[in-house]
Amino acid sequence: MEIIMIFVIGILFTCATYLMLSKSLLRIIVGTGLLSHGVHMLLLTMGGLKKGAAPLLGEKATSYTDPIPQALILTAIVISFGVTAFFLVLAYRAYQELGTDNMEKLRGMDGND
C-alpha cells in the first residue's frame, strides 16, 4: 500500500511543480492545491498505513492506529484551505487591477528598482 501511495504522491508533486512553473496565475494556484494534496498524503503515509482499531482505551483491540498523523492532516488541510481561498481572491483582484494574469508581465522592473 505504501508503494502505491508513494507513486501517487510523486505524481502529484510532479504535476504541481509543472503547473507552478507555468505563466498563468490560475494554473499556479491549481498547482499549489495539488502540492498541498501531495503533502497531506505524504504526511499520512509517513505515519504508517496500519490496519487497526480506533485509538480508544478500553476497546480491547489488538492493534491501534496512530491518531497523530490524522490530527496533523486535519490542521494542514484547514490551513491550505484558507491559503488557497486567499490566493484565489488575490489573483482575481490582481487581475482586475493589473489587467493580466501572466506572470511574465508581473515582474517588478518598471522604474521602482
Place this chain on the structure above:
Amino acid sequence: MINFLLLPILIPLITGVILIFFSKNIIAQRWISGISSIINVIVSVLLVQKIRQGGIQTLDVSSWEAPFGITLVSDMLSALLVLTTSIVACTTLLYSFRSIGEERERFYYYPCFNFLIVGVNGAFTTGDIFNLFVFFEVMLMASYTLIVLGGTKIQLRESIKYLLVNIIASALFVITVAYLYSVVGTLNMAHISERISEVGQSGIVTVIAMLFLVVFGLKGAVFPLYFWLPGSYYAPPIPVMALFGALLTKVGVYSIMRTYTLLFYHDTGYTSKILAILAIFSIIFGLIGALAFSDIKKIIIYNIIIAVGVIVFGISVMTPDSLTGSVFYLIHDMLIKATLFLLVGIIISITGTSNLKEISGLIKKYPGLAWTFFLSALSLAGIPPLSGFIGKLLIVKGGFEAENYLGAAIVLLSSLLILLSIMKIFINGFWGTPRSYEGEEKVPVKTLMIAPIILIIISILYGVGAEAVYPYISQAAETLVKPEIYIDAVLKE
C-alpha cells in the same frame, strides 16, 4: 500563575478579535490596540523576570503530559524575543496611528497587526514542532493580508510572489515534519532531541536537518533563499515593512537557532559547515545589494540579509561565546531594524520619494531626525558603546576560537561596509543644499519621531547597560549550549 506564559499570545489574540467588531470606529481601534500592546509589554517583562527567578516555564495544554500533548515552553531566549516583539509592536503601532491612513485602518489593519503578533509570539513560545508550523501559518496569513492591504498595483504584484514562495516553504515544512515523525515518532521538540541522542544522528536525520534549513532559510532570508525578500518587502507601507523587517525574518532565524542547537547538535561537522558557508554568502550578497542601490528602502532591506548572515554565522560556530553573541545580536537587530525603517519612513513622508538622488540637505530643517538616524546607523554598524558592538564582538570572538578565521574576518569587515552603505544615506540625504519638498508641512514629524526615539533609547540602554543585560542573555544562551536544561524542564525528569 501557571498559564502566565500564554498571556503574550492570548492578549493580542483577544484584542484582534475584539477589534474586528470596532472596524468602523477608528478612534476606538487605536485606543484598544494601543492599551493592549502596552499591557503586552508589561506582561512580557514580568515573564522575563519570572524565568530569571524560576527557570524555564512550561505549559502542557489541557494537561496532556509533555510528550503527548502540545507543550508551550518559555525559556529565557523565547521570553526575551517575546519581550522584544512586544516592544517593537508597541512602537510600530504608535507610528502607524499617524501614518498608515484611515483607509487601511478601516479595513482591518489593527486586527491583522494583532494576529501577526499572535503568530510571532506563538512561534517563539511553542515547544512542539508541528505547532511551530501552525503558528508560522497564523503569522503568514496575517502578513499576507498586511502586505496586500491597500491594494496598490505594486502591492498586488509583489504579494503574489510572496504568497507563492511561502506556500511552497510551508508545504516543505509539513513534508519535513512528516519525515521527522516517521523517523523519531514524536513531535515534542525536547522528546525529539532525546530520541535523536538515543539512536544517534544518522544520515536521515542530517537530511531532515538540511530540509529544515531550507524551510527556515526561506522564511528567514538566508542566502540563496532571500531572492523574494527585496521585492516583497519593498511594496507595503512603512509600518508594515518595519514589522516585517524586524520580526518575520527573525522568526526564521530563531527556528534555525532552536532546531540546530536543540535537535541536531550531535553531529555538527557537516551541518555547521553548510550553515557557515551560507551565512558568509548572505553577508557578502547582502552587502553587495546594500552598496549597489541608491534607494533608501532597498539599502535597509538588504541590511536585513546581512544581519541574518551574521546571526547564522554565530549559530554555525556553536561555541558558548558565539551563541551568546547571536542572541545578543538577534535582539539588537530586531530593535535597530524597526528604528531604521521608521526613520526611513519619516524621510520618505517628508520628501515623497525614496530615491537618494532627489533628497538632500534634510539636516537643516530636521536636526533631530538626522541625529537619531546617525545614532541608529552607528548602532547598526556596531560602534562600541552601542548595542551592535557586543553581539558582533562575541560572534567574532567565537569564530576565532573555533578557528573559522575567514568567516570571523568577514563578519568584522562587514561592519565597515554596513557603515558605508548607511552613511551613503546620511551624506546624500542629510548633507548638501537644503531643498523644499511638496507637502512637507503636512507631515507630523514631531509625533512620528516619538516611536523611533523610544526604540533608539531602548537600543542605547541595551548597549550601554550590557553589564545589566548580560545575565539574562547568558541564561538564554545557556539553554542553547546545554540542551539538557531545556529537555529536563519540558519532560520533568
